[in-house]
Amino acid sequence: MLVKLSTLDSWERFYRSNxxxxxxxxxxxGLIGTINHHGxxxxxxxxxxxxxxxxxxxxxxxxxPRKAAPHTLANIExxxxxxINHILxxxxxxxxxxxxxxxxxxxxxxxVGLTPHFIEDFPAPFVRESLVKYALTLQEILPIRxxxxxxxxxxxxxxxxEDDFLLQDGFIDLHxxxxxxxxxxxxxxxxxxxxxFKYAKPGIKPKIIEK
Amino acid sequence: MLVKLSTLDSWERFYRSNxxxxxxxxxxxGLIGTINHHGxxxxxxxxxxxxxxxxxxxxxxxxxPRKAAPHTLANIExxxxxxINHILxxxxxxxxxxxxxxxxxxxxxxxVGLTPHFIEDFPAPFVRESLVKYALTLQEILPIRxxxxxxxxxxxxxxxxEDDFLLQDGFIDLHxxxxxxxxxxxxxxxxxxxxxFKYAKPGIKPKIIEK
Numbered sequence: 227m228l229v230k231l232s233t234l235d236s237w238e239r240f241y242r243s244n245x246x247x248x249x250x251x252x253x254x255x256g257l258i259g260t261i262n263h264h265g266x267x268x269x270x271x272x273x274x275x276x277x278x279x280x281x282x283x284x285x286x287x288x289x290x291p292r293k294a295a296p297h298t299l300a301n302i303e304x305x306x307x308x309x310i311n312h313i314l315x316x317x318x319x320x321x322x323x324x325x326x327x328x329x330x331x332x333x334x335x336x337x338v339g340l341t342p343h344f345i346e347d348f349p350a351p352f353v354r355e356s357l358v359k360y361a362l363t364l365q366e367i368l369p370i371r372x373x374x375x376x377x378x379x380x381x382x383x384x385x386x387x388e389d390d391f392l393l394q395d396g397f398i399d400l401h402x403x404x405x406x407x408x409x410x411x412x413x414x415x416x417x418x419x420x421x422x423f424k425y426a427k428p429g430i431k432p433k434i435i436e437k
Numbered sequence: 438m439l440v441k442l443s444t445l446d447s448w449e450r451f452y453r454s455n456x457x458x459x460x461x462x463x464x465x466x467g468l469i470g471t472i473n474h475h476g477x478x479x480x481x482x483x484x485x486x487x488x489x490x491x492x493x494x495x496x497x498x499x500x501x502p503r504k505a506a507p508h509t510l511a512n513i514e515x516x517x518x519x520x521i522n523h524i525l526x527x528x529x530x531x532x533x534x535x536x537x538x539x540x541x542x543x544x545x546x547x548x549v550g551l552t553p554h555f556i557e558d559f560p561a562p563f564v565r566e567s568l569v570k571y572a573l574t575l576q577e578i579l580p581i582r583x584x585x586x587x588x589x590x591x592x593x594x595x596x597x598x599e600d601d602f603l604l605q606d607g608f609i610d611l612h613x614x615x616x617x618x619x620x621x622x623x624x625x626x627x628x629x630x631x632x633x634f635k636y637a638k639p640g641i642k643p644k645i646i647e648k
Contacts (some may be wrong), residue, residue: 227603228556229596234494241607246491248609249571249596252618252628253488253524254462276499277464278484279584280457281443286499286581286588288487312462317633319643326637337639343457345439360460368579370497370590373490377497377588379581383439385460387622392438396452397621398459406631407463407618410608412646415628420526422624426537428548432530435623 248410255408258287259309259342259351259399262330267342267351270298271324273408275310283382285362292385297330299367302378306364307349311356312405318414325411338403348384358403360385377411418432459621466619469498470520470562471512473541478553478562480545481509482535484619486521494593496521497572501577502585505535508541509597510578513589517575518560522567523616529625559595573597583613 234242253273260268274288287310289299302308313321320338326333335342335351342351348361362380369376391403406414424433445453464484471479485499498521500510513519524532531549539545546553546562556572563570573591578643595643602614616623635644 227597227600229598231480231594234593234596237607239492242494243491244607245596245603246494246593247488247611248611249485249569249593250488250496250521250612251465251467251616252463253465256462263556274487274489275461276487277458278485278499278581278586279501280454281450282584284581284584285461288489288497289492296508309594310461318632319634322634323643325535326639326641328639335634346557358460359585365583366581368581368588370489370495370577370588372576373493373495377579377581381581382457383442383459385445385456387438387440389438392456392522396448396455397624398456400459400463400620405462407628409611410635413608413633414631415612416631417618417626417628420625420627421529423530423533425623426534428537428539430537432534 244410252348252407252415255310255406256310257324257353257354257356258298259311259332260298261305261350262301263304266331267333267335267354268297268301269338269340270295271321278379284365284379285382286377286379288374289378299376301379302364303367305349305360308364308380308417309350309359309361311353312358312400312403314355314357315406315416315425317404322412345384345386350384358387358391358398358400358405366379386412441469455621457642463618463620463626466617467483467521467523468471468535468564468567468644469487469509470522470564471509472516472561474606475516477542478507478544478546479508479512480535480549480551480564482532484622494644495590497590500587502588509568514578518572518584519575519591520561520563520572522564523569523611523614525566525568525615526617526627528566529617554633556597563597569598569602569611569616586627630647
């Protein structure tokens with residue numbers, strides 16, 4: 227079927243939102259951990275995390291309009307620090323529950339039953355249960371004026387992972403790590419490796435890299 | 438293991454790049470189809486596609502520095518039109534091969550053996566072999582000055598997909614569609630559904646939505 231703009235615009239709000247939200251593909255999902263100046267921790271699930279570059283090591287995520295998703299953004303602005311924590315199948319239910327609209331005075335860590343974990347010299351909390359996680363220092367917040375969202379850009383400060391997820395060439399085996407991806411606002415998936423290819427060059431047939 | 442910034446900075450360039458490139462999670466991957474003013478088509482694989490909002494329907498992708506990835510961006514700036522096409526396991530090799538640095542005068546469609554497909558009133562080519570694909574009109578290009586990359590923002594103009602991928606509530610079943618995701622610059626994955634949850638509310642245990 228071909229869905230034209232006029233059809234899209236005629237659809238009921240939730241139907242249309244499900245459609246558009248699932249269209250862009252499987253999403254990089256993680257739990258963002260922050261803390262406010264009173265020492266109250268916050269944890270929220272975000273599904274629009276995007277690699278921006280390796281040198282410097284920059285990661286972005288999309289924050290919805292301030293009214294819809296205020297706490298994580300405010301804490302990052304206030305402290306300059308946050309963590310991103312991969313989600314495992316064993317706690318997807320808890321991770322999803324962080325999307326509920328809790329008041330600023332409660333910590334999602336306590337509400338959903340995940341454990342804050344701090345490392346030396348970094349103020350924002352990690353999720354102890356997560357096996358791949360990283361600390362970020364705020365670099366820049368780019369407003370996307372068309373829809374009042376923000377691209378929040380952070381520089382990687384530290385990474386915590388299990389030793390045996392790391393392959394010889396530096397690649398992190400996220401399939402082995404069990405990290406989930408998502409689609410739409412409420413579907414979660416695990417992955418199955420298909421292939422890894424060598425660096426592509428014009429005129430040369432792609433080669434699969436064997437394990 | 439805990440990898441601190443000083444360790445990250447000491448790593449060899451490719452090792453570090455593999456590490457950072459795989460850290461952010463599984464990626465939304467697609468083939469971006471464009472055309473230049475001489476009618477030459479272009480096709481490139483991009484793995485940092487991100488949903489920005491459903492109303493208006495906005496999708497972003499990260500374009501690397503202009504020197505490293507010039508053609509897709511130039512065509513989008515020149516025509517204002519592009520398509521994003523999901524990748525199937527049956528043509529991941531061809532999709533990966535579009536990442537080779539071909540000169541501007543050749544079309545990756547011809548080089549890798551994928552078929553351009555045009556719909557009425559839209560200048561940019563789709564990939565015929567793709568089963569979920571959408572047309573975008575350029576809205577805005579946000580420069581990310583820290584590393585000379587760009588967030589390219591488009592508004593969805595039309596969507597093409599097989600009827601039976603569409604669920605009753607508007608959600609597109611990308612697992613059924615067979616769309617792949619990726620990690621790093623060269624790993625491709627298929628997915629296995631884990632669970633779908635109801636909209637989360639404070640104080641209510643998350644409920645799985647059964648199929």
